[in-house]
Amino acid sequence: MKIFITDGSCDGFFTAVFDAYRLPDAAITSDNRIQLSFDCEVERVNADGAKSERVKRGLSKYDRSAVADILLVLRSGNGDKEQIAFEYVKTIFDKKTCVKKAFNIPSVEIFRETRDKVTLEAHRMKGFLRFTECADGMLYAPYSPDNDITDMLMPHFAARLKNQIFVIHDVKRKTAGIYNRQRWIIGRVGEAKIYISEQEKTFSELWKKYYDSVNIGERPHEKQMRGYMPARYWKFLPEKKDG
Amino acid sequence: MVDENKLKILTEAAKYDVSCSSSGSRRKNEGGLGNAYSGGICHSFTPDGRCISLLKILMSNECLYECEYCPNRRSANTPRAKLTPDEICELTISFYKRNYIEGLFLSSAVCDSPNRTMELLVETVTKLRRDYNFHGYIHLKGIPHADEEIVMKAAKIVDRMSYNIELPSEKSLKLLAPQKTKQSLIEPMKSLKNAIEYERSEKSSRRILPAGQTTQMIIGASPESDGQILKLTQALYRNMNLKRVYYSSYIPVVKSEKLPSVGAGLLREHRLYQADWLIRFYGFDVEEICDESENLSPDYDPKCAWALRNMQLFPVEINKAPLAVLLRVPGIGAKSAYKICEARKYSELSFDDLSRMRVVLKRARHFITCKGKFYGSDNAIQIKRALLLEGINEKAEQLSMFSDRATAISALTGEI
Numbered sequence: 300m301k302i303f304i305t306d307g308s309c310d311g312f313f314t315a316v317f318d319a320y321r322l323p324d325a326a327i328t329s330d331n332r333i334q335l336s337f338d339c340e341v342e343r344v345n346a347d348g349a350k351s352e353r354v355k356r357g358l359s360k361y362d363r364s365a366v367a368d369i370l371l372v373l374r375s376g377n378g379d380k381e382q383i384a385f386e387y388v389k390t391i392f393d394k395k396t397c398v399k400k401a402f403n404i405p406s407v408e409i410f411r412e413t414r415d416k417v418t419l420e421a422h423r424m425k426g427f428l429r430f431t432e433c434a435d436g437m438l439y440a441p442y443s444p445d446n447d448i449t450d451m452l453m454p455h456f457a458a459r460l461k462n463q464i465f466v467i468h469d470v471k472r473k474t475a476g477i478y479n480r481q482r483w484i485i486g487r488v489g490e491a492k493i494y495i496s497e498q499e500k501t502f503s504e505l506w507k508k509y510y511d512s513v514n515i516g517e518r519p520h521e522k523q524m525r526g527y528m529p530a531r532y533w534k535f536l537p538e539k540k541d542g
Numbered sequence: 543m544v545d546e547n548k549l550k551i552l553t554e555a556a557k558y559d560v561s562c563s564s565s566g567s568r569r570k571n572e573g574g575l576g577n578a579y580s581g582g583i584c585h586s587f588t589p590d591g592r593c594i595s596l597l598k599i600l601m602s603n604e605c606l607y608e609c610e611y612c613p614n615r616r617s618a619n620t621p622r623a624k625l626t627p628d629e630i631c632e633l634t635i636s637f638y639k640r641n642y643i644e645g646l647f648l649s650s651a652v653c654d655s656p657n658r659t660m661e662l663l664v665e666t667v668t669k670l671r672r673d674y675n676f677h678g679y680i681h682l683k684g685i686p687h688a689d690e691e692i693v694m695k696a697a698k699i700v701d702r703m704s705y706n707i708e709l710p711s712e713k714s715l716k717l718l719a720p721q722k723t724k725q726s727l728i729e730p731m732k733s734l735k736n737a738i739e740y741e742r743s744e745k746s747s748r749r750i751l752p753a754g755q756t757t758q759m760i761i762g763a764s765p766e767s768d769g770q771i772l773k774l775t776q777a778l779y780r781n782m783n784l785k786r787v788y789y790s791s792y793i794p795v796v797k798s799e800k801l802p803s804v805g806a807g808l809l810r811e812h813r814l815y816q817a818d819w820l821i822r823f824y825g826f827d828v829e830e831i832c833d834e835s836e837n838l839s840p841d842y843d844p845k846c847a848w849a850l851r852n853m854q855l856f857p858v859e860i861n862k863a864p865l866a867v868l869l870r871v872p873g874i875g876a877k878s879a880y881k882i883c884e885a886r887k888y889s890e891l892s893f894d895d896l897s898r899m900r901v902v903l904k905r906a907r908h909f910i911t912c913k914g915k916f917y918g919s920d921n922a923i924q925i926k927r928a929l930l931l932e933g934i935n936e937k938a939e940q941l942s943m944f945s946d947r948a949t950a951i952s953a954l955t956g957e958i
């Protein structure tokens with residue numbers, strides 16, 4: 300078996316596909332810590348724009364949304380994301396047609412599920428992200444999503460908080476989206492030093508008060524709450540943080 | 543700054559209003575703060591399992607009216623509070639900026655004359671839009687007996703309005719909410735509907751109530767059957783073009799001889815929502831679901847109950863049945879039906895294909911064939927028992943009671 304290890308970039312992935320997909324027994328990953336067995340051959344992939352382009356063009360011939368779908372899957376926090384995308388690519392080239400909705404083919408169903416988890420989380424975060432107001436008026440939202448979705452959130456919040464300056468900080472991946480009332484960029488951020496505004500505490504307290512008051516105590520249904528709002532997201536929610 | 547205690551009083555007074563949905567509007571941000579997202583967004587969930595999307599408060603809970611079931615009625619001995627328009631605006635803006643909420647759901651008790659109350663509500667939302675430059679979602683409750691002119695003014699500013707019809711019959715309304723007449727609730731609904739339709743036909747760019755109208759009624763405070771309730775529901779969808787009819791199962795917070803001493807079960811509310819779902823998305827007519835004098839079966843969901851009464855229509859072939867028929871198979875929800883229709887274009891589907899596609903087959907297998915093969919039971923009693931067992935699990939679960947469409951779909955519950 301031959302294993303292709305990429306640098307984690309999208310071009311890296313498509314380059315690996317170019318090199319791997321004719322081999323009978325190949326796998327792709329960007330995980331450096333992967334456990335190797337004795338009979339494995341390892342190849343480090345250098346992203347190659349030309350190869351990547353050719354694979355993308357090949358895919359688009361059969362399915363115009365395939366590349367966009369793959370880019371979504373490559374944001375996944377699932378360690379097997381490259382392999383899942385690779386199997387999907389192979390299925391398309393195999394069948395020489397768009398397989399997007401052939402849900403009875405296992406590689407397609409797993410691919411869809413992985414992609415939907417990414418879009419679901421991006422949707423959820425439009426609701427669950429919490430901004431803190433800083434002393435200079437900037438809004439700061441730290442979070443730790445399962446998938447790499449910050450740039451999917453930026454257009455939404457830039458349209459919404461048009462007249463504000465804000466930062467969305469993925470503390471796990473150490474990246475941040477920054478908006479300055481005109482445009483947004485994604486950058487690398489280590490630790491962020493934040494000076495919280497004087498009013499901040501008042502409003503987060505009011506919000507907690509609201510949260511507690513709007514609940515109907517006679518009808519507990521914690522399980523449903525946890526289903527819709529998984530506990531791993533709570534540490535960034537003022538209403539759930541301590542209590 | 544808003545006082546914490548006031549916020550508590552006015553939130554607790556508003557919390558029995560079920561609606562919290564923020565869907566249906568695409569309002570744009572015109573250089574200030576906020577826009578609307580047509581699918582709706584949930585910002586948090588409370589321990590009762592409900593979504594928080596909007597800041598849902600009363601402007602005031604001082605009331606001139608005497609609705610029997612209401613903790614804020616005139617004669618009630620309860621703490622009262624009132625917020626000024628500026629306080630409401632400030633609170634909305636500061637919550638919105640922090641992404642706590644999607645917008646505002648503002649309601650009020652009839653604190654002054656109906657007109658004066660409605661005027662104050664309109665003043666508040668006008669201020670929020672104009673002075674505070676807010677373009678997020680606003681849902682405004684209509685005050686019965688307020689003049690049409692003021693109501694229409696409100697409709698041009700906000701995204702959604704609702705007049706709650708409160709009770710499922712005029713008789714119960716007279717008994718339990720004597721100051722609210724059927725006319726005072728239905729007439730404004732009708733005017734708003736006509737205004738929306740007129741404006742759409744004119745194709746003007748200014749939009750009245752982009753997210754339409756909704757209503758709510760209390761279930762179990764009065765003797766109406768589920769059949770009556772559903773018939774009314776269907777009429778409201780068809781004649782008033784409502785986006786949603788919400789049910790709020792009665793909770794005895796007020797002691798009164800005119801009211802039952804026990805609350806309506808959540809299961810009843812759940813079944814009504816399932817039936818409502820069938821009417822709106824699954825192509826069912828209320829007559830197929832429940833006779834006017836009858837109640838829904840607590841044991842089976844309404845689609846199962848319908849299928850059991852119509853066994854002669856089953857099984858249906860999964861590779862041939864049109865979408866509308868697939869939607870009627872117990873256990874196959876909208877998402878599964880869609881996946882089946884798409885996947886069978888590539889190849890004929892077998893039973894194993896369905897499970898690979900994660901279609902839940904526990905109930906469905908008794909009602910379908912795959913490539914002509916049947917995998918269920920022929921024995922009607924066995925089928926009933928299998929469905930009944932499912933029903934019991936579901937009673938323990940009681941999912942999706944309050945969910946609006948967006949939340950229900952995203953969590954894949956509510957599909958039956």
Ligand code: SF4
Binds near residue numbers: 612650
């Ligand atoms: S009008 Fe009726 S329901 Fe509304 S606050 Fe007053 S008493 Fe309560």
